[in-house]
Amino acid sequence: MALLTLTTVLMATLGLGWLLQWLPARGQPKPTYPQRAPFLGGGSPDTHAWNRYHIRYYPMTLLLIAFEMEMMFMYPWAVVFVEKGAMAVMEMGMFLAILSVGIVYAWREGVFRWQ
Amino acid sequence: MAVSWQRRLAAHAPAAVFLAEGARIGPLRETLALSPGIRLVDTPRHASVLLVAGDIPTGWRDDLRRVHDQLPAPFASVWCCCEPFEALHDPIRIDTLEALPQGVAETHRELMLGKRDSAPRLQPDEPPNPWEGLGDDGHGGEGMMGGTPYGRPMAMNMQDDLRDGLTLDTLTFRLGPFHSGLPPGLQAEISLQGDLVQAWTVTRKPFASVVExxxxxxxxxxxxxxxxxxxxxxxxxxxxxxxxxxxxxxxxxxxxxxxxxxxxxxxxxxxxxxxxxxxxxxxxxxxxxxxxxxxxxxxxxxxxxxxxxxxxxxxxxxxxxxxxxxxxxxxxxxxxxxxxxxxxxxxxxxxxxxxxxxxxxxxxxxxxxxxxxxxxxxxxxxxxxxxxxxxxxxxxxxxxxxxxxxxxxxxxxxxxxxxxxxxxxxxxxxxxxxx
The missing domain is CATH 1.10.645.10 (Cytochrome-c3 Hydrogenase, chain B)
Incomplete structure (x- = not known):
């Protein structure tokens, strides 16, 4: 019964989404090919725009992930901390020390400098 | 033709105008920007009226045709002190500056209310570079970067990077001569590596600057x-x-x-x-x-x-x-x-x-x-x-x-x-x- 209800809700949601897309577009002509071309003020491209692009802030995002992983470890650690005692504190200390070395290294390499 | 309430609302809004500037028109863009019934937009996709003003050299006509066909329907083109395309059966010409803002706003209103038909498309509705259907994925060649999908090659690594030596794919395109960010008439062939300008070659010089x-x-x-x-x-x-x-x-x-x-x-x-x-x-x-x-x-x-x-x-x-x-x-x-x-x-x-x-x-x-x-x-x-x-x-x-x-x-x-x-x-x- 629950599955049927969920399926009904899912179908209704998908149907509503499709309707919201379809209603404004009904009867509208599809954009022509010249209309779909990139606007370059009358100019034209030589190649497709799909190219390798260097996101220059990516080392910073990697560092953010490092912090995220730290938090992921700290939540379960906080649950068992009282039970494990000093052992848990040492383990967390080691983990943070290793992570800190990475952060200090990244800092030295200029990751926090906006380019 | 029934007119929806959205169209009636759109008819009361300021006319979204894309201005294609020709030579010797003076500060027309600035004049229009101060006109209350007109909203100048930066791309044809946001416009309902294409306003072509001033002398457009013959060599620029293909570029103008490309811009003309990028306006979404319904749209109209208004021609001021220049010759419209022959393919337009009933072009709107306004040759007096006094009448221009009012004429453009009226054209927009008529379009939205369905009193005026949309301008015809000037280019054929077909892909500029047809699908070739070759290769494993139909991309026209072998390998991920091989082939020319829709007849246009993928961006490839062609020039050394100027900034930090991290060489990326070079994107080459021509910008202008009807781009509002460039001086009127200027067209440049530009190569980008990421967001860095790698090369800039002027292919058409800008129109001469007019002073008061x-x-x-x-x-x-x-x-x-x-x-x-x-x-x-x-x-x-x-x-x-x-x-x-x-x-x-x-x-x-x-x-x-x-x-x-x-x-x-x-x-x-x-x-x-x-x-x-x-x-x-x-x-x-x-x-x-x-x-x-x-x-x-x-x-x-x-x-x-x-x-x-x-x-x-x-x-x-x-x-x-x-x-x-x-x-x-x-x-x-x-x-x-x-x-x-x-x-x-x-x-x-x-x-x-x-x-x-x-x-x-x-x-x-x-x-x-x-x-x-x-x-x-x-x-x-x-x-x-x-x-x-x-x-x-x-x-x-x-x-x-x-x-x-x-x-x-x-x-x-x-x-x-x-x-x-x-x-x-x-x-x-x-x-x-x-x-």
């Missing part, structure tokens, strides 16, 4: 210095308006432009300067110090505010006895970079307003007619010629945003030696004054 008729009159006979300086201030305010639009500050741009209509010898731009400084334009939007620097030979050739922004006090007004009587001395900056050129505009506007006030008090006219300092540069026997090839030396190595702001800071088009004819002449002063 009083600068032409000053070459014939003495003219009131107050009027001449107000015209100069108006010219720089319009340049600043276009630059602020490129920088993405539309409100400040509109405010700057609205000053051109109320300019008098008593005008003051302190509030505008304060807004630009407090708003963070200098800090946030403009390139860092040292970007977009021109060397001495380049600025001397360019002349005008660009040379003074590099610390060289070259100004023909220094040779005019009546200017000297007013205590004129060229205002200069030292850096010669993009930010210095933007600041130079403000300095020169302030100086022109001060000179206009002084000259109006003493009722002074110019003393020299052989040598006139136009807002574009010095006009003697020689005159400012096209310097757009300079862009190929200045812009490579800059990030895209910096490059566009540097381009906005440079007046590289030649000076048009002939004053505007009717009806464009009226757009240079009195229309903005009324707006």
């Amino acid at each position: 008729p009083i600068f032409h009159a000053a070459r014939q006979a003495p003219v009131p210095i107050a009027e001449l300086e107000l015209s100069r201030a108006r010219h720089h305010l319009r340049r600043l308006y276009r630059g602020l639009l490129v920088a993405g500050w539309p409100r400040l741009a509109e405010r700057t432009l609205s000053l051109t209509g109320q300019l008098s010898p008593n005008s003051d731009i302190t509030a505008l300067r304060r807004s630009l400084e407090r708003g963070g334009l200098w800090r946030l939007a403009l390139p860092e110090p040292g970007r977009g620097v021109l060397d001495e030979a380049q600025v001397r050739e360019l002349g005008g505010p660009a040379v003074r922004a590099a610390g060289i006090d070259e100004d023909l007004r220094s040779h005019d006895a009546h200017y000297r009587r007013l205590g004129f001395a060229p205002t200069c900056r030292d850096a010669g970079d993009t930010a210095a050129r933007w600041r130079q505009w403000l300095d020169e506007i302030e100086q022109s307003l001060w000179l206009a006030g002084q000259a109006a008090r003493h009722d002074l006219k110019t003393a020299e007619t052989d040598a006139v300092e136009t807002p574009r540069g010095p006009w003697t026997d020689a005159f400012p010629h096209d310097m757009s090839d300079l862009l190929g030396q200045v812009l490579p190595g800059l990030e895209w945003g910096e490059a566009m702001l540097t381009l906005a800071s440079l007046d590289v088009s030649a000076l048009d030696l002939h004053p505007l004819e009717e009806p464009w002449q009226r757009s240079t002063g009195d229309r903005e004054g009324r707006a």
